[in-house]
Amino acid sequence: MRALQLFGDRDTRLVDVPPPPPPGPGEVQLRMLAVGLNHIDVWGWRGMAFAKRNLPLTVGAEAVGEVVAIGEGVTGWRIGQRAVPYGAQTCGQCRACREGRDNLCENVSGVKGFHLDGFAQELANQQARLCVPVPEGIAVEDAACAAITFSTVEHMLFDNAKLEPGETILVQAAGSGIGTVAVKMAKAIGCTVIATAGSDEKCERVRALGADHVVNYTTDRFESVARKVTKKRGVDVVFEHVGATTWAGSMLSLKMGGRLVTCGSTSGVSAETNLMMLFQRQLRLIGSFGASMRNVADGLGKMAGGLLPVLDTVAPLEGFADALARLETRRVFGKIVVTL
Numbered sequence: 001m002r003a004l005q006l007f008g009d010r011d012t013r014l015v016d017v018p019p020p021p022p023p024g025p026g027e028v029q030l031r032m033l034a035v036g037l038n039h040i041d042v043w044g045w046r047g048m049a050f051a052k053r054n055l056p057l058t059v060g061a062e063a064v065g066e067v068v069a070i071g072e073g074v075t076g077w078r079i080g081q082r083a084v085p086y087g088a089q090t091c092g093q094c095r096a097c098r099e100g101r102d103n104l105c106e107n108v109s110g111v112k113g114f115h116l117d118g119f120a121q122e123l124a125n126q127q128a129r130l131c132v133p134v135p136e137g138i139a140v141e142d143a144a145c146a147a148i149t150f151s152t153v154e155h156m157l158f159d160n161a162k163l164e165p166g167e168t169i170l171v172q173a174a175g176s177g178i179g180t181v182a183v184k185m186a187k188a189i190g191c192t193v194i195a196t197a198g199s200d201e202k203c204e205r206v207r208a209l210g211a212d213h214v215v216n217y218t219t220d221r222f223e224s225v226a227r228k229v230t231k232k233r234g235v236d237v238v239f240e241h242v243g244a245t246t247w248a249g250s251m252l253s254l255k256m257g258g259r260l261v262t263c264g265s266t267s268g269v270s271a272e273t274n275l276m277m278l279f280q281r282q283l284r285l286i287g288s289f290g291a292s293m294r295n296v297a298d299g300l301g302k303m304a305g306g307l308l309p310v311l312d313t314v315a316p317l318e319g320f321a322d323a324l325a326r327l328e329t330r331r332v333f334g335k336i337v338v339t340l
Helices: 039-045 146-160 177-188 200-208 222-229 244-252 275-280 293-304 317-328
Strands: 002-008 011-016 027-036 062-070 082-085 123-127 131-133 168-171 192-197 213-216 235-240 254-262 284-287 311-316 335-339
Touching (some): 002 317, 011 317, 039 317, 062 123, 062 146, 082 123, 082 146, 131 293, 146 177, 146 235, 146 254, 146 293, 168 177, 177 192, 177 235, 192 222, 222 244, 244 254, 244 275, 311 317, 317 335
Parallel strands (some): 168 192, 192 213, 235 254, 254 284, 311 335
Antiparallel strands (some): 002 011, 027 062, 027 335, 062 082, 082 131
Protein backbone atom coordinates (compact mmCIF):
# COMPACT_ATOMS: atom_id res chain seq x y z
CA MET A 1 0.00 0.00 0.00
CA ARG A 2 1.03 3.64 -0.40
CA ALA A 3 2.37 5.56 2.60
CA LEU A 4 3.89 9.00 2.91
CA GLN A 5 6.96 8.70 5.08
CA LEU A 6 9.49 11.07 6.57
CA PHE A 7 13.09 9.94 6.02
CA GLY A 8 14.91 12.99 7.37
CA ASP A 9 14.80 16.76 7.68
CA ARG A 10 12.33 17.98 5.00
CA ASP A 11 12.59 14.63 3.22
CA THR A 12 9.16 13.02 2.66
CA ARG A 13 8.65 10.25 0.12
CA LEU A 14 5.60 8.40 -1.15
CA VAL A 15 6.60 4.74 -0.83
CA ASP A 16 5.11 1.27 -1.01
CA VAL A 17 4.95 -0.53 2.33
CA PRO A 18 3.31 -3.78 3.45
CA PRO A 19 -0.31 -3.34 4.52
CA PRO A 20 -1.11 -3.82 8.21
CA PRO A 21 -2.29 -7.25 9.42
CA PRO A 22 -5.98 -7.82 10.14
CA PRO A 23 -7.11 -5.76 13.15
CA GLY A 24 -6.39 -7.39 16.49
CA PRO A 25 -8.69 -7.60 19.51
CA GLY A 26 -10.15 -4.18 20.28
CA GLU A 27 -9.01 -2.69 16.97
CA VAL A 28 -10.63 -1.52 13.76
CA GLN A 29 -8.92 -1.19 10.41
CA LEU A 30 -9.46 2.10 8.62
CA ARG A 31 -9.13 2.92 4.96
CA MET A 32 -7.76 6.43 5.25
CA LEU A 33 -9.63 9.04 3.23
CA ALA A 34 -8.02 12.40 4.01
CA VAL A 35 -5.41 14.02 6.24
CA GLY A 36 -5.44 17.57 7.64
CA LEU A 37 -2.15 19.46 7.87
CA ASN A 38 -1.07 21.23 11.07
CA HIS A 39 2.00 22.95 12.48
CA ILE A 40 2.89 19.73 14.30
CA ASP A 41 3.47 18.26 10.82
CA VAL A 42 5.77 21.19 10.00
CA TRP A 43 7.68 20.67 13.26
CA GLY A 44 8.21 17.00 12.48
CA TRP A 45 9.16 17.77 8.87
CA ARG A 46 11.82 20.19 10.13
CA GLY A 47 13.21 17.59 12.53
CA MET A 48 11.77 19.16 15.67
CA ALA A 49 10.91 15.94 17.48
CA PHE A 50 10.30 16.25 21.22
CA ALA A 51 11.08 12.59 21.84
CA LYS A 52 13.07 9.83 20.22
CA ARG A 53 11.52 8.37 17.10
CA ASN A 54 12.55 5.94 14.44
CA LEU A 55 12.77 6.95 10.78
CA PRO A 56 11.31 6.42 8.30
CA LEU A 57 8.04 7.46 9.94
CA THR A 58 4.60 7.63 8.35
CA VAL A 59 3.35 11.21 8.74
CA GLY A 60 -0.14 12.61 9.35
CA ALA A 61 -1.58 13.36 12.80
CA GLU A 62 -5.13 14.46 11.86
CA ALA A 63 -7.28 12.33 9.58
CA VAL A 64 -10.55 10.65 8.74
CA GLY A 65 -11.08 7.09 7.55
CA GLU A 66 -13.65 4.41 6.83
CA VAL A 67 -13.94 1.16 8.77
CA VAL A 68 -13.08 -1.80 6.53
CA ALA A 69 -12.46 -4.52 9.14
CA ILE A 70 -13.35 -5.04 12.79
CA GLY A 71 -11.31 -6.94 15.36
CA GLU A 72 -12.47 -9.33 18.04
CA GLY A 73 -14.44 -7.84 20.89
CA VAL A 74 -15.23 -4.54 19.15
CA THR A 75 -18.82 -3.35 19.42
CA GLY A 76 -20.57 -0.22 18.23
CA TRP A 77 -18.82 -0.02 14.86
CA ARG A 78 -19.87 -1.26 11.44
CA ILE A 79 -18.14 -1.78 8.10
CA GLY A 80 -18.33 1.37 5.99
CA GLN A 81 -18.77 3.70 8.95
CA ARG A 82 -16.52 6.75 8.90
CA ALA A 83 -14.29 7.47 11.88
CA VAL A 84 -11.91 10.15 13.09
CA PRO A 85 -8.90 8.51 14.80
CA TYR A 86 -7.58 10.22 17.92
CA GLY A 87 -3.96 11.19 17.28
CA ALA A 88 -2.42 10.45 20.69
CA GLN A 89 -1.69 6.87 21.74
CA THR A 90 -3.07 7.07 25.27
CA CYS A 91 -3.08 4.29 27.85
CA GLY A 92 -6.81 4.36 28.59
CA GLN A 93 -6.16 3.31 32.19
CA CYS A 94 -4.66 6.22 34.15
CA ARG A 95 -6.85 8.59 36.14
CA ALA A 96 -6.82 11.27 33.43
CA CYS A 97 -7.93 8.78 30.77
CA ARG A 98 -10.66 7.36 33.01
CA GLU A 99 -11.96 10.87 33.64
CA GLY A 100 -12.07 11.71 29.92
CA ARG A 101 -9.06 14.04 30.03
CA ASP A 102 -7.28 12.11 27.29
CA ASN A 103 -4.74 14.84 26.48
CA LEU A 104 -3.40 14.59 30.05
CA CYS A 105 -2.71 10.84 29.84
CA GLU A 106 0.06 9.94 32.29
CA ASN A 107 1.41 7.14 30.09
CA VAL A 108 0.95 8.44 26.56
CA SER A 109 3.17 6.66 24.04
CA GLY A 110 3.33 9.62 21.66
CA VAL A 111 1.50 11.47 18.91
CA LYS A 112 0.86 9.62 15.67
CA GLY A 113 2.57 11.18 12.69
CA PHE A 114 5.14 12.80 14.98
CA HIS A 115 6.50 10.18 17.39
CA LEU A 116 4.65 7.13 16.01
CA ASP A 117 3.52 6.10 12.53
CA GLY A 118 0.64 8.33 11.48
CA PHE A 119 -2.33 8.22 9.14
CA ALA A 120 -0.97 9.26 5.73
CA GLN A 121 -1.26 5.71 4.41
CA GLU A 122 -3.97 3.74 2.70
CA LEU A 123 -4.77 1.43 5.63
CA ALA A 124 -4.20 1.81 9.36
CA ASN A 125 -5.16 -0.20 12.44
CA GLN A 126 -6.48 1.85 15.34
CA GLN A 127 -7.82 0.90 18.73
CA ALA A 128 -11.59 1.26 18.54
CA ARG A 129 -11.63 3.18 21.83
CA LEU A 130 -9.52 5.86 20.09
CA CYS A 131 -11.97 6.44 17.25
CA VAL A 132 -14.81 8.96 17.09
CA PRO A 133 -17.77 8.33 14.75
CA VAL A 134 -18.45 10.91 12.04
CA PRO A 135 -22.08 12.04 11.82
CA GLU A 136 -23.85 11.58 8.50
CA GLY A 137 -23.69 14.43 6.04
CA ILE A 138 -20.22 15.76 6.90
CA ALA A 139 -17.86 15.96 3.92
CA VAL A 140 -14.64 13.96 4.14
CA GLU A 141 -12.50 17.09 3.76
CA ASP A 142 -14.29 18.76 6.67
CA ALA A 143 -14.12 15.70 8.92
CA ALA A 144 -10.35 15.62 8.33
CA CYS A 145 -10.16 18.85 10.39
CA ALA A 146 -11.85 17.45 13.51
CA ALA A 147 -9.16 15.55 15.40
CA ILE A 148 -6.82 18.50 15.94
CA THR A 149 -8.23 21.76 14.56
CA PHE A 150 -11.82 21.76 15.82
CA SER A 151 -10.98 19.90 19.02
CA THR A 152 -8.10 22.24 19.88
CA VAL A 153 -10.36 25.27 19.56
CA GLU A 154 -13.13 23.56 21.56
CA HIS A 155 -10.70 22.78 24.35
CA MET A 156 -9.13 26.26 24.35
CA LEU A 157 -12.31 28.31 24.21
CA PHE A 158 -14.72 26.31 26.32
CA ASP A 159 -12.79 23.95 28.63
CA ASN A 160 -9.99 26.38 29.44
CA ALA A 161 -10.97 30.00 28.72
CA LYS A 162 -14.63 29.34 29.67
CA LEU A 163 -15.78 31.71 26.92
CA GLU A 164 -19.33 32.93 27.53
CA PRO A 165 -21.94 34.40 25.16
CA GLY A 166 -21.65 38.17 24.90
CA GLU A 167 -17.98 38.36 25.88
CA THR A 168 -15.29 40.06 23.79
CA ILE A 169 -12.45 37.93 22.46
CA LEU A 170 -9.23 38.78 20.64
CA VAL A 171 -8.28 36.05 18.16
CA GLN A 172 -4.65 36.18 17.07
CA ALA A 173 -3.64 34.98 13.57
CA ALA A 174 -7.27 34.58 12.63
CA GLY A 175 -6.41 33.44 9.10
CA SER A 176 -4.87 30.20 10.35
CA GLY A 177 -6.66 26.87 10.58
CA ILE A 178 -7.49 27.21 14.27
CA GLY A 179 -7.89 30.98 14.01
CA THR A 180 -10.66 30.77 11.43
CA VAL A 181 -12.47 28.16 13.53
CA ALA A 182 -12.07 30.28 16.68
CA VAL A 183 -13.70 33.26 14.95
CA LYS A 184 -16.62 31.14 13.78
CA MET A 185 -17.15 29.38 17.12
CA ALA A 186 -17.01 32.64 19.08
CA LYS A 187 -19.46 34.38 16.73
CA ALA A 188 -21.77 31.36 16.90
CA ILE A 189 -22.37 32.02 20.62
CA GLY A 190 -22.78 35.77 20.24
CA CYS A 191 -19.33 37.08 21.16
CA THR A 192 -17.74 40.27 19.88
CA VAL A 193 -14.63 39.22 17.95
CA ILE A 194 -11.52 41.33 17.44
CA ALA A 195 -9.20 39.47 15.07
CA THR A 196 -5.68 39.94 13.74
CA ALA A 197 -4.16 38.82 10.45
CA GLY A 198 -0.91 39.45 8.62
CA SER A 199 -2.11 41.03 5.37
CA ASP A 200 -4.91 43.25 4.13
CA GLU A 201 -6.21 40.38 1.98
CA LYS A 202 -6.42 38.06 4.98
CA CYS A 203 -8.06 40.82 7.02
CA GLU A 204 -10.85 41.10 4.46
CA ARG A 205 -11.38 37.35 4.46
CA VAL A 206 -11.47 37.26 8.27
CA ARG A 207 -14.03 40.07 8.24
CA ALA A 208 -16.13 37.99 5.84
CA LEU A 209 -16.15 35.19 8.45
CA GLY A 210 -17.98 37.53 10.81
CA ALA A 211 -15.22 39.17 12.86
CA ASP A 212 -16.43 42.53 14.17
CA HIS A 213 -13.04 44.27 14.13
CA VAL A 214 -9.98 43.16 12.17
CA VAL A 215 -6.40 44.43 12.56
CA ASN A 216 -3.44 43.96 10.22
CA TYR A 217 -0.82 43.30 12.89
CA THR A 218 2.02 44.18 10.50
CA THR A 219 0.84 47.79 10.20
CA ASP A 220 -1.31 48.52 13.28
CA ARG A 221 -1.13 47.90 17.02
CA PHE A 222 -3.85 45.41 17.82
CA GLU A 223 -3.65 46.14 21.53
CA SER A 224 -4.58 49.78 20.86
CA VAL A 225 -7.57 48.66 18.81
CA ALA A 226 -8.63 46.21 21.53
CA ARG A 227 -8.52 48.96 24.19
CA LYS A 228 -10.39 51.39 21.93
CA VAL A 229 -13.13 48.93 20.99
CA THR A 230 -13.70 48.04 24.66
CA LYS A 231 -13.54 51.71 25.84
CA LYS A 232 -10.21 50.99 27.62
CA ARG A 233 -11.72 48.11 29.57
CA GLY A 234 -9.90 45.33 27.70
CA VAL A 235 -11.09 42.04 26.24
CA ASP A 236 -12.40 39.13 28.27
CA VAL A 237 -10.38 36.47 26.43
CA VAL A 238 -7.33 36.34 24.18
CA PHE A 239 -6.95 33.34 21.86
CA GLU A 240 -3.15 33.15 21.52
CA HIS A 241 -1.00 30.80 19.47
CA VAL A 242 1.57 33.07 17.84
CA GLY A 243 4.00 33.42 20.72
CA ALA A 244 6.83 35.89 21.20
CA THR A 245 5.80 38.60 18.74
CA THR A 246 2.28 39.03 20.10
CA TRP A 247 2.65 37.97 23.75
CA ALA A 248 3.12 41.38 25.40
CA GLY A 249 0.38 42.97 23.30
CA SER A 250 -1.98 40.11 24.08
CA MET A 251 -1.52 40.68 27.81
CA LEU A 252 -2.01 44.44 27.38
CA SER A 253 -5.29 43.74 25.59
CA LEU A 254 -6.86 41.92 28.56
CA LYS A 255 -9.30 43.42 31.04
CA MET A 256 -8.85 43.08 34.80
CA GLY A 257 -9.22 39.37 35.52
CA GLY A 258 -9.07 38.52 31.81
CA ARG A 259 -8.06 35.11 30.47
CA LEU A 260 -5.36 34.39 27.92
CA VAL A 261 -5.32 30.86 26.52
CA THR A 262 -2.42 29.70 24.37
CA CYS A 263 -1.64 26.56 22.42
CA GLY A 264 1.27 27.61 20.23
CA SER A 265 4.47 29.57 19.73
CA THR A 266 5.03 29.82 16.00
CA SER A 267 6.99 33.09 16.32
CA GLY A 268 9.23 31.88 19.15
CA VAL A 269 9.03 29.92 22.38
CA SER A 270 10.39 32.55 24.76
CA ALA A 271 8.69 35.83 25.67
CA GLU A 272 9.04 38.29 28.53
CA THR A 273 6.09 38.48 30.91
CA ASN A 274 5.35 41.56 33.01
CA LEU A 275 4.78 39.91 36.37
CA MET A 276 3.47 43.07 37.99
CA MET A 277 0.79 43.32 35.31
CA LEU A 278 0.02 39.65 35.80
CA PHE A 279 -0.71 39.86 39.52
CA GLN A 280 -1.97 43.44 39.80
CA ARG A 281 -4.52 42.97 37.02
CA GLN A 282 -5.23 39.41 38.22
CA LEU A 283 -4.82 37.95 34.76
CA ARG A 284 -5.09 34.25 34.04
CA LEU A 285 -2.61 32.70 31.62
CA ILE A 286 -3.73 29.24 30.54
CA GLY A 287 -1.71 26.70 28.61
CA SER A 288 -3.67 24.36 26.35
CA PHE A 289 -2.31 21.39 24.42
CA GLY A 290 -4.30 18.94 22.36
CA ALA A 291 -7.84 18.05 23.32
CA SER A 292 -9.99 15.24 24.63
CA MET A 293 -11.99 12.79 22.56
CA ARG A 294 -15.09 14.57 23.86
CA ASN A 295 -13.78 17.74 22.21
CA VAL A 296 -13.39 15.86 18.92
CA ALA A 297 -16.98 14.62 19.14
CA ASP A 298 -18.26 18.09 20.08
CA GLY A 299 -16.45 19.59 17.11
CA LEU A 300 -17.97 17.03 14.75
CA GLY A 301 -21.36 17.86 16.24
CA LYS A 302 -20.85 21.51 15.33
CA MET A 303 -19.87 20.51 11.81
CA ALA A 304 -23.09 18.51 11.55
CA GLY A 305 -24.91 21.66 12.63
CA GLY A 306 -23.37 23.67 9.80
CA LEU A 307 -20.27 25.23 11.39
CA LEU A 308 -17.60 24.14 8.94
CA PRO A 309 -13.84 24.64 8.67
CA VAL A 310 -12.36 27.07 6.17
CA LEU A 311 -10.45 25.11 3.54
CA ASP A 312 -7.54 26.80 1.83
CA THR A 313 -6.56 23.88 -0.40
CA VAL A 314 -7.49 20.27 -1.02
CA ALA A 315 -4.54 18.48 -2.60
CA PRO A 316 -3.54 14.90 -3.45
CA LEU A 317 -1.21 13.02 -1.13
CA GLU A 318 1.65 13.65 -3.55
CA GLY A 319 1.38 17.37 -2.77
CA PHE A 320 1.98 16.94 0.99
CA ALA A 321 5.53 18.36 1.03
CA ASP A 322 4.59 21.39 -1.05
CA ALA A 323 1.64 22.00 1.26
CA LEU A 324 3.91 21.83 4.31
CA ALA A 325 6.21 24.41 2.74
CA ARG A 326 3.24 26.73 2.20
CA LEU A 327 2.04 26.20 5.76
CA GLU A 328 5.52 26.96 7.11
CA THR A 329 5.55 30.35 5.38
CA ARG A 330 1.92 31.06 6.43
CA ARG A 331 0.79 31.48 2.82
CA VAL A 332 -2.53 29.88 3.70
CA PHE A 333 -5.98 30.94 4.85
CA GLY A 334 -7.67 28.19 6.80
CA LYS A 335 -6.81 24.53 6.43
CA ILE A 336 -4.90 22.42 3.92
CA VAL A 337 -6.27 18.89 3.47
CA VAL A 338 -4.69 16.10 1.43
CA THR A 339 -6.75 13.20 0.12
CA LEU A 340 -5.74 9.61 -0.40
